[in-house]
Amino acid sequence: MGLLIDGVWHDKWYDTTRTGGEFIRSDAQFRDVVTADGASGFAAAPGRYHLYVSYACPWAHRTLIGRVLKRLEDVISVSVVDPLMAEEGWTLSEGADPVNDAHRLYEIYRRAAPAYTGRVTVPVLWDRVTGRIVNNESADILRMFNTAFDRWGDAAVDLYPVALRPTIDAVNAWVYDGINNGVYRAGFATTQDKYDAAYAAVFAALDRVEALLAVQPYLAGDRRTEADWRLFTTLVRFDAVYHGHFKCNRQRIVDFPRLWDYVRELYQVPGVAATVHLDHIKRHYYASHVTINPTRIVPQGPDLDFNAPHGRGRS
Numbered sequence: 001m002g003l004l005i006d007g008v009w010h011d012k013w014y015d016t017t018r019t020g021g022e023f024i025r026s027d028a029q030f031r032d033v034v035t036a037d038g039a040s041g042f043a044a045a046p047g048r049y050h051l052y053v054s055y056a057c058p059w060a061h062r063t064l065i066g067r068v069l070k071r072l073e074d075v076i077s078v079s080v081v082d083p084l085m086a087e088e089g090w091t092l093s094e095g096a097d098p099v100n101d102a103h104r105l106y107e108i109y110r111r112a113a114p115a116y117t118g119r120v121t122v123p124v125l126w127d128r129v130t131g132r133i134v135n136n137e138s139a140d141i142l143r144m145f146n147t148a149f150d151r152w153g154d155a156a157v158d159l160y161p162v163a164l165r166p167t168i169d170a171v172n173a174w175v176y177d178g179i180n181n182g183v184y185r186a187g188f189a190t191t192q193d194k195y196d197a198a199y200a201a202v203f204a205a206l207d208r209v210e211a212l213l214a215v216q217p218y219l220a221g222d223r224r225t226e227a228d229w230r231l232f233t234t235l236v237r238f239d240a241v242y243h244g245h246f247k248c249n250r251q252r253i254v255d256f257p258r259l260w261d262y263v264r265e266l267y268q269v270p271g272v273a274a275t276v277h278l279d280h281i282k283r284h285y286y287a288s289h290v291t292i293n294p295t296r297i298v299p300q301g302p303d304l305d306f307n308a309p310h311g312r313g314r315s
Contacts, residue, residue, distance in 0.1 A: 021191025178205025
């Protein structure tokens, strides 16, 4: 875990002393957009863009799912960082980066902005033409994949339909606060009161989703949208990592009848299972976060069968 300061790498954990023990996530700094017509300065084209991801990271996982659902595997290439994030941050094995031949993700950031100051995170969308980072915000990248590349992908799949956008935006807001980022606020808290507040928010939001799924099949209504996939990447990690490692241990996802069915249904959507790598997920969290787990021992369990029948009547 670390960051660049004026282009110089520093191995440094999050500083919660300034925030009274609360973990506060920093905002992404690269926010350009790829568009179908190129009016943004970044025109969609097959083979032009390269995505750097971690299989362990839920934020990067969103973009991998979008890439699969939109059938963009042959349009946007991918490099996967190593699961262990140690003293040099995210690293890439030999041959893993055919575009920049980088061995540390912070090298990519420095090529785009030599004096960059900030965290070095995934996902990263790289432009081969300009030699720049286009965007490192997962929500933005997921939206780009949804529409900008429809000429080469599956235009019939729409994860952000116009009629549902107000509902999706509203759901995304409270799911992000309570669950997606909430588990990190619990896991990275360094005072009891900040942990207690985050823990309460996580389970209040999970209870809200469980109740919502009693009256409709998906978060925004009768169809799957980006809201479901943004939640899925946290839920699929919850029992293996967040329940124990981040102390979100009131219940597991398998203890929520509707949520557990919902997660299995989403996992079984064609192409999605191949984006889930629990080996990377567990090794990353337990072996990288030495502040939380100094022994770096990776637990063997739990046994999770995401392929078990879910009974929701959808595929």
